[in-house]
Amino acid sequence: MTNPAVESPRGPHRPDQEGTPRRRRRTGRWILLSLAVLVAAGAGSAYWLYSGLDNNIKGVDIDQAIGDDRPERLPTSGQNVLILGSDSRAGANAALNTGDVSGARSDTALMMHIPEGGTQAVAISIPRDTLVTRPECTKSDGTAVAPAKRVMFNSIYGQVGPACVVKTVEQMSGIRMDHYMEIDFSGFQGLVDAMGGVTVTVDKDIHDKSSGLDLTAGTHRLDGTRSLQFVRTRHGIGDRSDLGRISLQQQFMLDLLSEIKKQDLLGSPTKTYKIADSLTAALTTDSELASLTKLAEFGRSLNGVDPSGMETIMLPVMYDKTDPHRVVAAEPQATELWKALRTDSTIPESARNSPATGG
Secondary structure (H helix, E strand, O other), X not given: OOOOOOOOOOOOXXXXXXXXXXXXXXXXXXXXXXXXXXXXXXXXXXXXXXXXXXXXXXXXXXXXXXXXXXXXXXXXXXXXXXXXXXXXXXXXXXXXXXXXXXXXXXXXXXXXEEOOOOXXXXXXXXOOOEEEEEOOEEOXXXXXXOOEEEEEHHXXXXXXXXXXXXXXXXXXXXXXXXXXXXXXXXXXXXXXXXXXXXXXXXXXXXXXXXXXXXXXXXXXXXXXXXXXXXXXXXXXXXXOOHHHHHHHHHHHHHHHHHHHHHOOOOOXXXXXXXXXXXXXXXXXXXXXXXXXXXXXXXXXXXXXXXXXXXEEEEOOEEEOOOOOOOEEEOOOHHHHHHHHHHOOOOOOHHHHOOOOOOO
């Protein structure tokens, strides 16, 4: 277990004026779609290839770690998946430009809700700088960790572990997570390189010394390193906060999905294997999904979901009154959002717009 992450004092900065409400952003279910395609192709390869990929995947027993202190699984709850992008500074990630900070964090967090029998799905982006109440949790070594208030959301991963992140989201939302997926930064970089890069278009110059990104306005083909810089950029856009970075991450999701669609992965076994190897080596799931067979089955269970109907909404947040460099869930918008997801109801328009926008 890593040592508790040391939090940077830099976080969201309050804009001089409150930004206009965020417009809804649509994105493909890129992680699940690409994962399902890749594992299905990998499963059709020779057994030694399959076995190698299968052994890449790491599993976490979320049910055992959390125990019974969880929301009830409701008949109308559909499927709910917590997806994290982690930026551990250990191992291969130590060579990446991830900042001079020790420990590990959940840099990107999406709570994906797939309605029961529906064709649409929604993903909730949880800003990493959100102050939350961390429940009582247990580390992987069995050590109990007391609950705490006003904890940075992205610090929980490094302080206690992924099961505690799941438990925190469950208690925030009242929604039980059916599955957990995590991909680390070094694996993300390898995935893009295996694909030959991803094309993005930006409207304005982006110069961010912190992430290392230096782009002029226009269209660019990004390799793995620059793609990683792109999704980590926060100081070169908007109010230099995590909220602005979320918009870049959502844009990149669309571009990545478009790239996957353009490439004939099923028609190129060698390339498919390279991509699948990069992805599975960086992948951690809950123990129920920790095999190619289970992942493929899960992917097939989502066949009815229309990718064009996928919507990503940022959790409504407001700047914290005590520390304007942090944000807290905005009420009653956040409560309305979680209630709509729990009951598979229409999400109110007020819950789609965040008072703090990062603009």
